[in-house]
Amino acid sequence: MMNTQVIFCLTLALFVSGAHMATISIKNNCPFTIWPGTLTGGGGAQLSTTGFELGSTQTRSIDVSAPWTGRFWARTQCSTASGRFTCQTADCGSGQVTCNGAGAAPPASLVEFTIAANNGQDFYDVSLVDGFNLPVSVTPQGGSGPTCITSSCSANVNSVCPSELAVKGSDGSTIACKSACAALNQPQYCCTGAFNKPETCPPTNYSKIFKDQCPQAYSYAYDDQTSTFSCTGQVTCNCAGAAPPASLVEFTIAANNGQDTYDLSLVDGFNLPVSVTPQGGSSPTCITSSCSANVNSVCPSELAVKGSDGSTIACKSASATLNQPQYCCTGAFNTPET
Numbered sequence: 483m484m485n486t487q488v489i490f491c492l493t494l495a496l497f498v499s500g501a502h503m504a505t506i507s508i509k510n511n512c513p514f515t516i517w518p519g520t521l522t523g524g525g526g527a528q529l530s531t532t533g534f535e536l537g538s539t540q541t542r543s544i545d546v547s548a549p550w551t552g553r554f555w556a557r558t559q560c561s562t563a564s565g566r567f568t569c570q571t572a573d574c575g576s577g578q579v580t581c582n583g584a585g586a587a588p589p590a591s592l593v594e595f596t597i598a599a600n601n602g603q604d605f606y607d608v609s610l611v612d613g614f615n616l617p618v619s620v621t622p623q624g625g626s627g628p629t630c631i632t633s634s635c636s637a638n639v640n641s642v643c644p645s646e647l648a649v650k651g652s653d654g655s656t657i658a659c660k661s662a663c664a665a666l667n668q669p670q671y672c673c674t675g676a677f678n679k680p681e682t683c684p685p686t687n688y689s690k691i692f693k694d695q696c697p698q699a700y701s702y703a704y705d706d707q708t709s710t711f712s713c714t715g716q717v718t719c720n721c722a723g724a725a726p727p728a729s730l731v732e733f734t735i736a737a738n739n740g741q742d743t744y745d746l747s748l749v750d751g752f753n754l755p756v757s758v759t760p761q762g763g764s765s766p767t768c769i770t771s772s773c774s775a776n777v778n779s780v781c782p783s784e785l786a787v788k789g790s791d792g793s794t795i796a797c798k799s800a801s802a803t804l805n806q807p808q809y810c811c812t813g814a815f816n817t818p819e820t
């Protein structure tokens with residue numbers, strides 16, 4: 483999994499992750515305050531926050547335990563009247579800043595995530611299937627893959643929204659743009675009835691307006707797969723150690739400028755030459771410690787690990803391979819003297 487930044491007004495989010503945790507940072511690049519909302523899908527537990535205020539240029543990061551699936555959006559023009567918090571767009575109906583498990587009322591630009599456990603493949607998309615209220619982008623950090631890239635809807639769809647889809651604010655300006663399904667409730671726009679398959683629910687003149695403005699975003703229920711992005715996990719070990727054989731560098735760093743110790747260990751075998759050079763510090767053994775030889779080239783066949791090309795790519799320890807007490811320092815051999 484990776485970390486991600488979601489940026490509303492081309493400034494919603496960034497996400498990054500480790501094996502058990504992803505971090506999603508939400509940034510507000512809008513010149514006004516927004517109120518992001520979060521909703522966990524699939525019956526999972528809600529995140530540590532389900533809604534919060536985010537001033538212009540502010541960022542807030544949320545840790546997400548993997549696996550996780552859910553969505554983010556941002557509410558606009560919110561206020562409290564008679565003790566009830568409401569928003570002009572993407573309101574979640576909770577009456578509070580937190581959404582507490584409620585989703586956004588359309589129209590709302592949505593960012594959807596499916597974050598895998600165990601550094602698997604994470605998916606994300608920007609969806610305008612429920613309409614549009616704010617431009618948004620998602621940028622992964624870490625992770626890799628051909629579509630592990632920024633996905634954004636940077637256009638202001640409100641400015642080209644047909645009047646029959648437009649949601650007007652108190653000043654008469656268009657503050658959100660409904661989906662044709664929500665506004666017109668016809669099967670060809672909702673992909674229902676005879677239109678309930680990808681083959682029978684092609685893009686419409688309305689969905690094309692959204693697609694033209696934001697080609698990377700889902701414009702309707704059966705939009706093509708160009709709108710899904712994914713990253714596979716970072717190359718981090720996340721608290722797991724190396725499977726032997728592996729050349730190891732071991733450190734014990736003392737508190738309070740005490741004595742630090744370090745060593746190279748081939749006790750678990752060898753895979754690569756390695757050296758450690760201290761910088762600063764002093765003492766007779768405060769020197770470079772290295773294993774510069776390629777032990778693989780002299781590795782006895784009974785200890786050798788062969789690569790796909792037949793060459794020796796690592797050399798096991800005798801203890802791992804032969805499992806005898808004199809190699810493992812066990813039994814009668816369990817002290818340095820014996």
Ligand SMILES: *[C@@H]1O[C@H](CO)[C@@H](O)[C@H](O)[C@H]1NC(C)=O
Nearest residue numbers: 643644645646686687688691
């Ligand atoms: C889309 O097509 C429908 C049906 O032909 C038509 O009534 C509507 O005006 C069109 N809307 C736009 C924005 O082109």
